[in-house]
């Protein structure tokens with residue numbers, strides 16, 4: 599057993615390490631302030647400064663993970679640095695980030711995971727409102743869900759890209775754990791109704807079929823809204839995540855009830871900023887082709903010949919005619935890469951319309 603003496607000596611060492619860490623964080627923050635001063639000093643007439651640099655932040659986080667020698671896990675170490683950078687950036691510009699609300703949604707969790715906790719998050723009532731808020735310049739960035747590993751595409755988000763001229767500046771992936779939650783007045787053995795967002799009900803379908811086969815499933819606007827409703831009802835439960843549970847003071851009857859243990863959602867960061875290459879990037883485009891034989895082959899050929907990795911292809915009805923479609927395509931690489939430039943040039947000659955939504959760093963965390 600460790601002696602009192604040893605314990606005291608170790609705590610003294612920790613105190614002195616903390617002092618050094620704190621000094622270094624302050625020094626780092628002063629450096630970031632100097633970077634901001636340099637950025638301000640090199641502006642052309644009328645040009646606005648760009649303080650937030652997603653590609654640089656992705657490189658910093660990647661390097662942190664690469665050089666990590668333990669015992670702290672790579673992801674945990676990166677999360678600590680994520681918060682340090684977030685605080686450094688907030689000294690110059692407290693970013694305003696709109697997300698699909700209300701408070702306590704997974705979109706808010708995604709916003710905080712991506713930007714760190716020193717940003718101001720602003721809940722919006724619908725995905726389209728997140729787009730409008732950012733397009734109007736009322737928030738710097740927006741966070742919207744785009745696909746779930748169990749349930750597939752979030753069509754509202756894809757359709758909003760057709761209506762707004764915003765770029766994708768980043769992506770963030772979140773493991774989604776759902777819990778069955780009740781309030782202090784709920785009678786756990788008399789539950790007759792379970793509220794949740796339709797996507798979450800679908801992600802827990804098998805579990806619900808096994809444990810609550812005859813209980814009414816009510817789809818509401820968000821998981822946070824489900825949690826809010828349960829507070830006042832003795833016979834209802836909600837399916838929602840940790841943030842909503844703690845925000846509304848609910849307790850889990852059963853945790854992690856999602857059917858697939860790797861259930862994850864991918865979110866996009868939308869903004870008005872073009873992001874330079876980070877060295878490990880993705881590009882997203884919308885493209886529509888003429889409705890003729892071989893059109894899909896023609897669309898995919900440039901990717902194949904240039905050996906570009908497609909990570910996703912999604913089809914949505916186009917706004918311009920019945921039974922005509924647009925393709926949403928994500929692939930690895932940055933639009934500044936010569937190979938990608940070549941793909942985009944070849945696509946634009948064969949396509950009816952081509953819109954590059956943006957190139958952005960692949961999610962690090």
Ligand SMILES: C=C(O[C@@H]1C=C(C(=O)O)C=C[C@H]1O)C(=O)O
Nearest residue numbers: 630633649650651654655683686
């Ligand atoms: C310091 C900079 O500005 C911001 C702060 C960063 C940081 O704290 O490391 C990184 C990128 C930018 O979001 C920079 O551009 O290097």
